[in-house]
Amino acid sequence: DAKTTQPTSMDCAEGRAANLPCNHSTISGNEYVYWYRQIHSQGPQYIIHGLKNNETNEMASLIITEDRKSSTLILPHATLRDTAVYYCIAHGSGNTGKLIFGQGTTLQVKP
Amino acid sequence: GAGVSQSPRYKVAKRGQDVALRCDPISGHVSLFWYQQALGQGPEFLTYFQNEAQLDKSGLPSDRFFAERPEGSVSTLKIQRTQQEDSAVYLCASSLTNNGPGQGFSYEQYFGPGTRLTVT
Numbered sequence: 714d715a716k717t718t719q720p721t722s723m724d725c726a727e728g729r730a731a732n733l734p735c736n737h738s739t740i741s742g743n744e745y746v747y748w749y750r751q752i753h754s755q756g757p758q759y760i761i762h763g764l765k766n767n768e769t770n771e772m773a774s775l776i777i778t779e780d781r782k783s784s785t786l787i788l789p790h791a792t793l794r795d796t797a798v799y800y801c802i803a804h805g806s807g808n809t810g811k812l813i814f815g816q817g818t819t820l821q822v823k824p
Numbered sequence: 825g826a827g828v829s830q831s832p833r834y835k836v837a838k839r840g841q842d843v844a845l846r847c848d849p850i851s852g853h854v855s856l857f858w859y860q861q862a863l864g865q866g867p868e869f870l871t872y873f874q875n876e877a878q879l880d881k882s883g884l885p886s887d888r889f890f891a892e893r894p895e896g897s898v899s900t901l902k903i904q905r906t907q908q909e910d911s912a913v914y915l916c917a918s919s920l921t922n923n924g925p926g927q928g929f930s931y932e933q934y935f936g937p938g939t940r941l942t943v944t
Contacts, residue, residue: 756828756915756935757867800866809880810855810919812933814866 714813715740715803722819725795731788733818735801738782744805746777747812748786750797757800757814760786791822826850828936830916836942837906845901845939849918856899857933858891859915867915873899906943913938 718736725731737746748760761768761775763784768775774787788795800817829848837843849856855874859867860883870889872880875896884891888907893899903910917933 754937756917756937757933758935759932798866809872809874810921810933811857811869811872811880811883812859812867813869814859817866 714805715744717801717803717815719799719801719815719818721816722821724821724823725788725791727793727822727824728790731786731791731795731820731822733786733788733799733801733820734783735786736783737801737803740781740803741805744803746775746781746784747802747804748773748775749800749802749812749814750795751800751817752794752797760799762804791820793822793824796820796822828916828918828934830914830936830939832939833937834940834942836944839908839943840905842902842904843906843941845903845914845941847899847901847916847918847936849897849899849916850934851897852920853918853934854896854921855919855933856893857917857919858899858901859917860885861913861915861938863912870901870914903941906941908943911941911943913940 715737745762747762749757751757761773763775777784798817798819800814831846857872858870861867869883871891873893888904890902915938917935919933
């Protein structure tokens with residue numbers, strides 16, 4: 714799986730949109746971009762994934778650049794409960810399904 | 825329905841003791857993963873089961889680590905002769921299948937809360 718690069722930390726005001734960037738310049742054609750988050754003292758939680766089209770679900774939106782070298786996770790209206798470590802993972806089909814986590818971005822949502 | 829459960833949630837072991845960590849995956853999930861998470865780091869893959877078959881154990885750090893899933897449901901991660909460097913949170917995850925999303929199968933891994941192991 715391709716390496717991903719994320720900022721170490723970010724702050725966001727409660728109620729505002731949180732935009733979390735991720736670079737994956739070596740991503741290959743069959744690799745998807747996944748986002749998980751980990752709230753303190755809990756296991757990681759799946760958020761969203763995409764290949765090349767933008768995706769949206771009840772939790773977030775995922776914007777992938779046309780060249781697929783980077784992406785942005787958007788939490789449209791961040792709440793205090795969104796404070797967590799967010800992991801961006803490039804993950805290909807055909808392997809055993811194991812996820813390769815990096816350091817992630819610690820998002821602090823402030824009141 | 826119930827999610828992935830793990831027990832115990834906390835375990836303190838003296839160096840040299842053996843420990844066994846249990847994972848109850850979501851019923852019907854084919855795939856089961858174990859990860860190790862050191863303090864301040866992201867989870868790191870240890871091993872993977874498809875039903876009862878252990879298909880990937882490339883992440884196990886030493887032969888002191890052993891995992892099994894004899895009936896294709898509950899899994900146990902055993903660590904023999906624990907060392908201080910084994911102190912970490914051990915996470916279990918399950919998913920409906922192992923195949924990637926492009927093949928029309930489930931891709932989402934559901935994680936348990938983890939077992940925090942402290943070796944003194």
